[in-house]
Amino acid sequence: MNVSFAEIQGSSSGCFAKGSPTRLVLDHVSSTWGVLVLGTLSEGTRRWGELRRDLDGISEKMLASTLRALATDGLVHREPLASVPPHVEYSLTPRGRELAERMMPFLEWIATNSDDEPL
């Protein structure tokens, strides 16, 4: 391993500590829907209704709060279109794309190693 966990933690004194900004982002991103929203948006821009369909099983409440959290963290961009009927488009910010890229190898490993492996 080229970077140790201790080094990461030490890099900003008590990072991942309860209440730290780092920890907040970690919580947002590592939540069930956070991961799936970021993954879906990594495919491209989506409208509210599309996200709701793609993320099968998500409630409107969770979709709203997940998007708001990620937008606040500067990972997701919200673009309201001045049209009738109203449309809003969601996409990853450059930061969001960076994060999503680093998340993929991780998700890929889980997908290929956790769907049937015995123990």
Place this chain on the structure above:
Amino acid sequence: MNVSFAEIQGSSSGCFAKGSPTRLVLDHVSSTWGVLVLGTLSEGTRRWGELRRDLDGISEKMLASTLRALATDGLVHREPLASVPPHVEYSLTPRGRELAERMMPFLEWIATNSDDEPL
């Protein structure tokens, strides 16, 4: 991005779907304490009491259930030592180490990009 989210999802038909083994592991690993336990164990073997001290703020209940979940997933190895007083050592399995390695770039990015960045 070299691997798309859609490809990952499609790779095992409905992976990350609610109730799938993949989703279970994702939930365990992406929980607050799951990440921190894996990170700490990536530093080396730890005893129960050491983990409790290192993971400041964790309750015995959460430590127990997190360790049990990760052990069930085959990511953490539990080694009871036949001694008095009793000792138990926890360490990452080979699979756990693989996962931890893939988690590090991700954690590193959050640590360096989310501790002060404005927006």
Place this chain on the structure above:
DNA sequence: CTGTATCCAATTCGATACTG
């Protein structure tokens, strides 16, 4: 020392209904 059991508070989440 290493846990398990229990109780209780706090939070999360989903379903539904409703607004701009």
Place this chain on the structure above:
DNA sequence: CAGTATCGAATTGGATACAG
């Protein structure tokens, strides 16, 4: 279409006490 408001159910999480 794109949300917000509200309520209740379910889950999570912590503190404490206790057992092997």
